Structure formats: structure tokens, C-alpha cells
Amino acid sequence: MRPDKRNGTRDVIVDNALRLFAERGYDAVRVQDLARAAGVSRATFYNHFSERDEVLGVLFERLLVSEEAGSETAQDTPPLQRVGAVLNGAVRRMLQQPELARFVYTLPVRHESLLRPDVSSTPAVFVTIHRLLEAAAARGELRDDVPIDLVCAHVHNALETGMRAWADGRTDDPEGRVGMLVDLALYGILAPAGTRPPDPRPGHG
Structure with missing residues (x-):
């Protein structure tokens, strides 16, 4: 099969998978349903995907691997301040695909687990966040006793939690919710120093 035709068939399967998953729910859709909706045989499906979960991973990659992240703020802005802007830019891009975003973030799974370990295009937002947090650590803006990978996971959790709140109908402002959660994470x-009462703990007042 020619590469262009192979990619075309793969896209047809994924496009129809999103429609079926959104209509019926992920658990109710079987491989034979995906093949039938795409107009291909089960054998053809398995030529492109080893399992149904792999289709789900491609849908998640479509949601986040869309464009380069990091252009939301001026390059001379301190790296820690840029983290929130980068994530809010990612939220705005995801909301351009609302059906896909709502479906993905109503799934009862950790979304980073959907990314294939061999995927060459790790979501740009994750790469950018990691780079910005490394730069912030190098500037002494972060605690030096917390590993960068743990800080990244904390920030990624803020993105996921905010998007889940929107997908579940608990907020109609996902950008604002993600921004608040990122502020909490970082x-x-x-309250800012100077605006809160003295610390009541011995030796901290």
C-alpha cells in the first residue's frame, strides 16, 4: 500500500473512531465497530493499529501535537511566568477541537499514559513546560529539593484537572481554571508575604 493511501486509511479510521466514541462511549465501541464505520475490514484495521487503545492514543496526540508551544509570551519574560501562558495557549488550541477535547478529558484515564513510548512528536506543550521549569530552576526560582520531573508532573496535573472540570461541565472557563491551578501548583x-498574619508556629512568627 502506498504511504499516502496508508495514511489516508489511518485518518479515516481515526476520524470515525472519534465519532463513535463520542456517540456511544469508549467502552461500548469494539474493533469491529471501528472497522465497519471506516468501511474497512478487521484485517485492514489491524494493519494500522494493534489495538483499540492505540486509536485513543492517536486522538490524544491530535489534540496536543498541533503546533509549537511557547510563543504566547515575550522571550525575555522570566521562565516561571511563561509557564501559565504556555498552558493557557494549549487550552485555547484544544478548544478549537471541542468535540475531541471534551471526549478525551471525560475518559477515566491519565492522558499522558495514552502517548505511545515511541512517538517522535511529544506534545510541544510538555516539552516547553519542562524546558521552562529547567530554566527557572537554573535561575534559583524553584526549590532545589524538588526534582524537575516531579514539578512537571504537578503542572501537567493542573492542566488535566482544569480540562476535566470543563469537560464535566463544572466550569465554562477552562483557561481560567487551568491558570488558577497552575498558580496553585507553582x-x-x-497570601503574598506582607499581606498575611504572622505564622503562629514557634520560630516562624
């Missing part, structure tokens, strides 16, 4: 819940 800066905590304490």
Missing part, C-alpha cells in the same frame, strides 16, 4: 495557597 506558588501554593499562601
Whole structure:
């Protein structure tokens, strides 16, 4: 099969998979349903995907691997301040595909687990966030006792939690919700120094 035809068949399968998953729910759709909706045989389906979950992974990649992240703020802005802007840019791009975004973020799974380990195009937003947090650590903006990978996971959780709240109908402002959660992840819940009462703990007042 020619590469262009192979990619075309793959896209038809994925496009129809999204429609079926959105209509019936992921658990109710079988491989034979996906093949039938795409107008191909089960054998052809398995020529492109080893299992149904792999189709789900491609849908998630479509949602996040769309364009380069990181252009939302000026390059001379401190890296920690750019994290929130990068994530909000990712939210705005995802909302350009609302059916796909709502479906993905109503699934009861951790979405990073859907990414194939061999995928060459790791979502740009994840790469950018990791780079910005490394730069912030190098500038002394982060605690030096917390591994960067753990900070990244904390920020990714903020993105996922905010998008889930929107997909579940608990907020109609996903960008605002993600922004608040990222602020909590990076800066905590304490009021700014000078505006809060003295710490009541011995030796902290």
C-alpha cells in the first residue's frame, strides 16, 4: 500500500473512531465497530493499529501535537511566568477541537499514559513546560529539593484537572481554571508575604 493511501486509511479510521466514541462511549465501541464505520475490514484495521487503545492514543496526540508551544509570551519574560501562558495557549488550541477535547478529558484515564513510548512528536506543550521549569530552576526560582520531573508532573496535573472540570461541565472557563491551578501548583495557597498574619508556629512568627 502506498504511504499516502496508508495514511489516508489511518485518518479515516481515526476520524470515525472519534465519532463513535463520542456517540456511544469508549467502552461500548469494539474493533469491529471501528472497522465497519471506516468501511474497512478487521484485517485492514489491524494493519494500522494493534489495538483499540492505540486509536485513543492517536486522538490524544491530535489534540496536543498541533503546533509549537511557547510563543504566547515575550522571550525575555522570566521562565516561571511563561509557564501559565504556555498552558493557557494549549487550552485555547484544544478548544478549537471541542468535540475531541471534551471526549478525551471525560475518559477515566491519565492522558499522558495514552502517548505511545515511541512517538517522535511529544506534545510541544510538555516539552516547553519542562524546558521552562529547567530554566527557572537554573535561575534559583524553584526549590532545589524538588526534582524537575516531579514539578512537571504537578503542572501537567493542573492542566488535566482544569480540562476535566470543563469537560464535566463544572466550569465554562477552562483557561481560567487551568491558570488558577497552575498558580496553585507553582506558588501554593499562601497570601503574598506582607499581606498575611504572622505564622503562629514557634520560630516562624
